Amino acid sequence: MAVKVLVVDDSSFFRRRVSEILEQDSGIEVIGFAVNGREAVDKTAQLRPDVITMDVEMPVLDGISAVKEIMASNPTPILMFSSLTRAGASATLDALDAGAMDFLPKKFEDIARNNDDAIKLLQNKVKEMGRQRIGRITRTAPSPSISKPASNSSERFSNLAKKPIVQPDRSFNNASPAPTSSSASARASGKQYQLVAIGTSTGGPVALQTILTQLPANFPHPILLIQHMPAAFTPAFATRLDGLCKIKVKEAQQGDRLQPGCAYLAPGGQQMMVEGRASNRTLRVFEDKNERVNYKPSVDITFASAAKAYQGDVLAIILTGMGADGRDGARMLKQTGATIWAQDEKSCVVYGMPQAIASAGLASESISLHDVAARLKREVGCG
Known part of the structure; x- marks a missing residue:
């Protein structure tokens, strides 16, 4: 048809x-x-x-x-x-x-x-x-x-x-879902983290706004945001989020030192990686001239660098989006002991990226968009 x-x-x-x-x-x-x-x-x-x-x-x-x-x-x-x-x-x-x-x-x-x-x-x-x-x-x-x-x-x-955004039911998709979190009150795992990383594409601007506007100013970890978006759009998007959120949101810049309570949005057309160890972790932002890399920014590249810099102390979340960007990076994170969540099918605009994570058996939970913020706060101990 x-x-x-x-x-x-x-x-x-x-x-x-x-x-x-x-x-x-x-x-x-x-x-x-x-x-x-x-x-x-x-x-x-x-x-x-x-x-x-x-x-x-x-x-x-x-x-x-x-x-x-x-x-x-x-x-x-x-x-x-x-x-x-x-x-x-x-x-x-x-x-x-x-x-x-x-x-x-x-x-x-x-x-x-x-x-x-x-x-x-x-x-x-x-x-x-x-x-x-x-x-x-x-x-x-x-x-x-x-x-x-x-x-x-x-x-x-x-x-x-409408606001808050309620995403449409996508139940006609077929996938092998991760265990679904039945409510935002699910118990925290007790795991300790140092970083939250979120990757998304189609439907991501609304999804990120839905989550980030619910986080408190004293959120205890830095947050990396990788949204497929042209270079001209990311400054405006970061500014908009910063005006709406209690946490600070900024477009990432070369040399940014990662701070708790701050979200760093990967610039469109470039790659964002974490460098350094312990308390001296900074961001490397650079132009990627490799034409074989389809996404700039790429969730895979940022996640892979987070796996190296933080080992298993990462909570990574894959939200709505087309394609499978983030699957390979999530696999690397999973191998270090990191926790991977995927947005559930019903609340996705497009289930491609979360579906790739779920089908690969990488997600420990599949969570509705409107439960993510509450689950995240509970998991890191700030809500």
Whole structure:
């Protein structure tokens, strides 16, 4: 079944370009276009696409406002296109808060190393988002005329637009899950830690905000954040988190000394590693020119360095995201005695990264997003 896409942009050139790229893939069908946010809302109700690609800046009704209306009336996975500017980054983060699932830079040359990679990335994101949409509809809505129960896809997706964020049910995925934590009141393991490391991708900005805003200012350990995100976005994201959280959040810089109660966000387009021993651990932030490395920043690279610097004194958490980045690094951490948690399937936007951890038998627990902060505080003894 082809993924049906509605392309929304006020530029006829960009609408045509996106359509041509998507329809190069036989698994994708562009079923309509909209030139502004108001038309996007109307055509979503009329055409019922599986995925919407949406520009941020448009006349009549802007992309953020359109996302809010669509998520309230006909919730649908939305992929935002944004300019790589400070204003564009801030607007894109607002769109994710409103319920958009993911985003890409509007200049395709900024998406990947070459044009072919950029095309594949866009196609794969749309198909992944569409497969989840189709899977939910297949499971929960065999007939559009049937009144759906409270667990239907519309209610699940509408939850993304609310705060606190309640992620949709992804029960149609297949995996070998880790033991599930039944509640946030589960007992602490008694293990001692020196570092918390969190890796994520699609859906990560909302997930990280959900967790970090619940942590106290006296959180006893440094936190490393590895979020797949372009370089232009990470400064704005770190600033936003810092303004919302009791802990300090900053974009990591070369030579940063790791301090408790501070979260360090890996800069987009670069790698972040831990160096040093004992009380003299610092961050190495560097440009990675290895073209074989798909993710910059890479969860695997940061986790591997944490395994070397901290041995088993690490609590690593893999949250929502496409792909399997973090699995190899988590394996290295596990071999040193570190603890690995994975976000559970139901609360993920995309279950790819946590599924890779669970399927490899690396996760000691599979935890709902909205239990992670409470479990984390209890585990490290600060809540």
